[in-house]
Amino acid sequence: MNSLLTFLNTDFGVVLAGAAFAALGLFTWQKQDWLFKERYQRSQIILDRQLDIMSNVNRDAGKLIALAASISAPILKASVPDDQTYNSIRAYNEFQSHWFGIYEAYKTSVVFYFPMEIVESFDSVIAAMEALDVSLTDVMTPDGAEKSYNACLSARTELKIWNSKIAGLLKK
Numbered sequence: 001m002n003s004l005l006t007f008l009n010t011d012f013g014v015v016l017a018g019a020a021f022a023a024l025g026l027f028t029w030q031k032q033d034w035l036f037k038e039r040y041q042r043s044q045i046i047l048d049r050q051l052d053i054m055s056n057v058n059r060d061a062g063k064l065i066a067l068a069a070s071i072s073a074p075i076l077k078a079s080v081p082d083d084q085t086y087n088s089i090r091a092y093n094e095f096q097s098h099w100f101g102i103y104e105a106y107k108t109s110v111v112f113y114f115p116m117e118i119v120e121s122f123d124s125v126i127a128a129m130e131a132l133d134v135s136l137t138d139v140m141t142p143d144g145a146e147k148s149y150n151a152c153l154s155a156r157t158e159l160k161i162w163n164s165k166i167a168g169l170l171k172k
Contacts, residue, residue, distance in 0.1 A: 046113060047170070053109045054166055057122075058159065060106075061129060064099045065155050067092040068132055071139050072148035085140070096133060103129070118169065121162045128155040 071088045074080040103126055110122045128151070135151035138144025 049109075050113050050166070050170070053106065053113060054163070057106050057110075057125075058163065060099055060102065061125060061155070061159050064092070064095055064129065065132065065152050065159070067095055068136060068148060068155075069152045071136065072145040072152065075139065075145040076142070076149060089139075092136070099129065100133075114166070115169065118162070118165055121158075121165050125155070125158045125162050128158040131155070 111119050132151040132155045135148040139148045
């Protein structure tokens with residue numbers, strides 16, 4: 001023990017002890033810096049994924065709503081050529097199969113990346129989209145076109161509510 005104290009009292013011992021303390025401090029600082037960067041990157045990745053999910057859902061649901069409106073709105077306004085209506089129906093049916101094939105994947109992502117309040121609001125969006133699809137069964141009649149148009153407005157409203165809840169979450 002005496003020889004250790006004698007060594008530490010020499011110039012070289014003081015430099016060596018100082019270097020050891022500096023290395024320990026540097027290691028501690030680097031570890032804290034790495035942990036901070038890791039937390040920041042993880043939260044940034046989650047935010048990017050949340051925005052990506054929101055963007056994809058809005059794009060797909062918005063397109064489906066617009067296609068449904070393109071069927072009912074002209075029928076409400078005036079008589080439309082049958083081929084125009086059938087083209088609109090065909091476009092809706094093609095995209096509708098895409099939507100109903102992918103919304104479960106969206107729902108899984110929403111459940112994973114968002115809190116329960118957002119998930120419940122997304123369930124309302126899905127219910128409104130399903131009601132919109134059902135409302136198109138009688139779209140060729142004026143009453144059916146009116147119901148379909150109202151279902152479009154309802155689905156759009158549910159999508160806006162979902163977006164506003166996400167915006168509120170992201171502002172926190």
